[in-house]
Amino acid sequence: MRNTPASWGILQRNTLEVFYYFIKEETIQRMKLFIGILLFTAVLFSLAPGKGFPAQTEPSLAATPAAVTDDQVNAIARELYCPVCENVPLDVCPTQACAQWRDLIRQKLIAGWNEGQIKEYFALQYGDRVLAEPPRRGLNWLVYILPPVIFLAGFLILFQTLRRLKNAPQTDSPASPPTETIDPYLSRLEEELRRREKE
Amino acid sequence: MQTNTTTAAPRQLPLWVIAVAFVLLVGFLGLIAWGLRRANEGPIRIGDRVPAFTLTTFDGQTIHTDDLKGKVIVLNFWASWCKPCEEEAAALEQSWQKYKAGGEVAFLGVDYVDTEPEALAYLDKFGITYPNGPDLRTQISQMFRIRGVPETYILDQEGKLHSVKIGPFASSAELEAIVDRLLE
Numbered sequence: 557m558r559n560t561p562a563s564w565g566i567l568q569r570n571t572l573e574v575f576y577y578f579i580k581e582e583t584i585q586r587m588k589l590f591i592g593i594l595l596f597t598a599v600l601f602s603l604a605p606g607k608g609f610p611a612q613t614e615p616s617l618a619a620t621p622a623a624v625t626d627d628q629v630n631a632i633a634r635e636l637y638c639p640v641c642e643n644v645p646l647d648v649c650p651t652q653a654c655a656q657w658r659d660l661i662r663q664k665l666i667a668g669w670n671e672g673q674i675k676e677y678f679a680l681q682y683g684d685r686v687l688a689e690p691p692r693r694g695l696n697w698l699v700y701i702l703p704p705v706i707f708l709a710g711f712l713i714l715f716q717t718l719r720r721l722k723n724a725p726q727t728d729s730p731a732s733p734p735t736e737t738i739d740p741y742l743s744r745l746e747e748e749l750r751r752r753e754k755e
Numbered sequence: 756m757q758t759n760t761t762t763a764a765p766r767q768l769p770l771w772v773i774a775v776a777f778v779l780l781v782g783f784l785g786l787i788a789w790g791l792r793r794a795n796e797g798p799i800r801i802g803d804r805v806p807a808f809t810l811t812t813f814d815g816q817t818i819h820t821d822d823l824k825g826k827v828i829v830l831n832f833w834a835s836w837c838k839p840c841e842e843e844a845a846a847l848e849q850s851w852q853k854y855k856a857g858g859e860v861a862f863l864g865v866d867y868v869d870t871e872p873e874a875l876a877y878l879d880k881f882g883i884t885y886p887n888g889p890d891l892r893t894q895i896s897q898m899f900r901i902r903g904v905p906e907t908y909i910l911d912q913e914g915k916l917h918s919v920k921i922g923p924f925a926s927s928a929e930l931e932a933i934v935d936r937l938l939e
Contacts, residue, residue, distance in 0.1 A: 639868035639893070653836040656870045663872075682868050683892040695786070 624665045632661050632671050635689075639682040646686075798900040804915050805908075808895050810863055812888035813875060818863065820914070827860045827917075827937045828910040829930070832890070832901050834869045835877035840905045843923035844881035850927045850934070851885045860934055865890045867904050911937050 633647035638654050646654055664674045678686050690696040799805055807821045831847055833840040854860035864887035866874045878887055890896050899908060907920040917937060924930045
C-alpha cells in the first residue's frame with residue numbers, strides 16, 4: 557500500500573497552481589510569439605552582412621595614405637589574430653611581424669580594399685585561424701547553428717512539459733482525502749498472504 | 756479504500772525521431788573524435804613518406820612535389836621577421852648554387868606567415884634564387900607541424916623524410932654533408 561502524505565499533496569497542488577498561472581492561454585500565446593522572435597533573430601543573425609567570413613565585394617574607391625587613420629587600421633586588426641602568437645589580436649600585438657601585418661592592412665586600405673576583402677586575403681594567406689570569427693562555411697556552420705537549435709529544442713521541451721502538466725487531471729484536492737491506488741497485482745498478493753496467515 | 760486504477764502508458768516519441776536523434780548524436784561524436792584524432796597527430800617522422808603538396812612561388816610558378824620524385828628535396832621554412840633565418844640564408848643559397856647544375860637536388864623555400872613585400876625584400880637582400888613561395892593557409896607548415904622558423908626538412912629521392920634541422924644551419928658544409936650522403 558502506498559500512502560500519499562497530505563503535505564505532499566498540498567505542495568504538489570501549489571506547485572501546479574504556480575505552473576498554471578504561468579501557462580494561461582494568454583501566456584501560451586506570448587510563448588509562441590517569443591519562440592517566433594527567437595527563430596527570426598537567429599536566422600537574421602546568421603545572415604547578417606559584415607559578420608563572419610566576408611563575401612567578395614567590389615573594391616571601393618582608393619584612399620590616400622593620409623586618409624587612412626590608425627583607427628581604421630586597428631578596427632580591422634581587431635577582427636584578426638596574430639598568426640604566430642597565441643590568441644593575441646592583431647591591433648594589440650607588439651611583435652615586428654604584427655607591425656608588418658598592420659602595415660599591410662594600411663596598404664590594402666590605401667589600395668581601395670574593404671574590410672571583407674582584407675579579411676579574406678588574411679584567411680587565404682594564413683588560414684582561417686587568424687579570423688576572430690570562424691567563417692560561415694562547411695562544418696563551421698555548426699558553431700552558429702547548434703547553440704540556437706539546442707536552446708530552442710530545450711525551450712520547446714520545457715514548453716511541452718509545462719503544457720502537459722497543465723492538461724493533466726488534478727488528482728489531489730484538500731477537500732477529498734488522499735486516495736489510495738492499489739496495483740491489482742499487489743492486492744492479489746496481499747490477499748494471498750492473508751489467506752496463508754489464516755491457514 | 757482500495758481502488759484499481761489503470762495507468763496510461765507514457766507517451767513515446769516516434770521511432771523516426773529517436774533514430775534521427777541517435778544518428779545526429781553519433782555523427783556529432785564521430786566529428787569530435789575525428790577532430791581530436793587530427794589534432795593529436797604527431798609530426799612526420801624520419802623514414803615516413805611525406806604527403807605530396809604544392810607550393811605556389813612568389814612569381815606564380817606552381818611546384819608539385821610529386822613532380823620532384825627521384826630528387827633530393829631541401830625544404831626550408833623561413834620568414835622575413837625571423838632573425839635566425841638570416842644566419843643561414845647565405846649558406847642555403849651557396850648550397851643551391853652547388854647543386855643547381857646537377858639537377859639531382861631541389862631547393863624549396865616556404866615563407867611562413869609573412870607579408871609579401873617584406874618577404875620579397877628578404878629574398879632580394881640575401882640574393883636567394885631557388886623557388887620560394889608563401890605557405891598559403893599554413894597548409895605545408897601544418898603538415899610538417901613545424902615549431903618555429905627556421906626549420907629545414909630533407910626528403911630523399913623516394914619522398915621519405917631523411918632528416919630535420921631545427922634552427923639555422925651553421926654553414927653550407929653542414930647542409931651539404933647531409934645532401935651528399937643521400938646522393939652517394
